[in-house]
Amino acid sequence: MNDSNDVTVTTEQVNAPMFSMFLGVFTPSMLTILGVIMYLRFGWVVASVGLGGAALIVLLCNIITFVTALNASAVATNRPTGTGGEYNLVSRSLGLPIGGAIGIPLFLCRTLSVTLYCFGLAEALSAFWPASMGPAPVQWIAAGLVLLVCAIAGKSANLSLRIQIPLMLAVGLSIVALIIGVFTAPLKAPVLLANPERIA
Numbered sequence: 001m002n003d004s005n006d007v008t009v010t011t012e013q014v015n016a017p018m019f020s021m022f023l024g025v026f027t028p029s030m031l032t033i034l035g036v037i038m039y040l041r042f043g044w045v046v047a048s049v050g051l052g053g054a055a056l057i058v059l060l061c062n063i064i065t066f067v068t069a070l071n072a073s074a075v076a077t078n079r080p081t082g083t084g085g086e087y088n089l090v091s092r093s094l095g096l097p098i099g100g101a102i103g104i105p106l107f108l109c110r111t112l113s114v115t116l117y118c119f120g121l122a123e124a125l126s127a128f129w130p131a132s133m134g135p136a137p138v139q140w141i142a143a144g145l146v147l148l149v150c151a152i153a154g155k156s157a158n159l160s161l162r163i164q165i166p167l168m169l170a171v172g173l174s175i176v177a178l179i180i181g182v183f184t185a186p187l188k189a190p191v192l193l194a195n196p197e198r199i200a
Contacts, residue, residue, distance in 0.1 A: 078093065114146060118145040126141070
């Protein structure tokens with residue numbers, strides 16, 4: 001008599017490459033949290049809704065993330081997670097129709113987020129573009145970064161995960177530099193200058 005809790009493990013699951021929690025989960029999650037939204041758009045959010053409004057937005061986002069993490073933990077403890085991550089959990093626990101309804105938007109979200117991050121990096125790199133060469137071609141820089149990311153991911157998933165380590169170190173150093181700057185120098189009000197290109 002077979003126990004209902006028995007789990008059949010396929011050859012594909014046994015031979016699937018395994019990544020550590022640090023490389024496969026922690027590093028990508030931290031880079032997503034401390035990414036383009038925080039660095040390039042958080043100041044705009046504070047300027048638009050004020051410090052209290054921005055803190056409220058962050059609080060609501062944290063509540064949503066916390067509830068989602070609790071639900072994912074409840075589902076993940078019922079069965080082993082196979083290839084596919086979130087899609088595997090949802091489709092095996094709630095059925096293929098719901099899994100597809102969630103998996104397709106999740107795929108599009110991950111795909112379009114690559115473009116978002118590449119545009120954010122291109123916008124940050126445009127600050128180093130020589131003024132003598134005219135305005136920085138942000139679109140072309142972003143397109144080159146997308147192709148570079150695709151080439152790295154196509155070469156090796158392990159390589160793409162390991163490249164994130166120096167990126168996370170750079171982000172950590174930038175946060176440390178920001179904290180040191182706040183506590184070692186007087187705060188200055190921002191100087192607002194008109195941008196004729198955007199006005200036109």
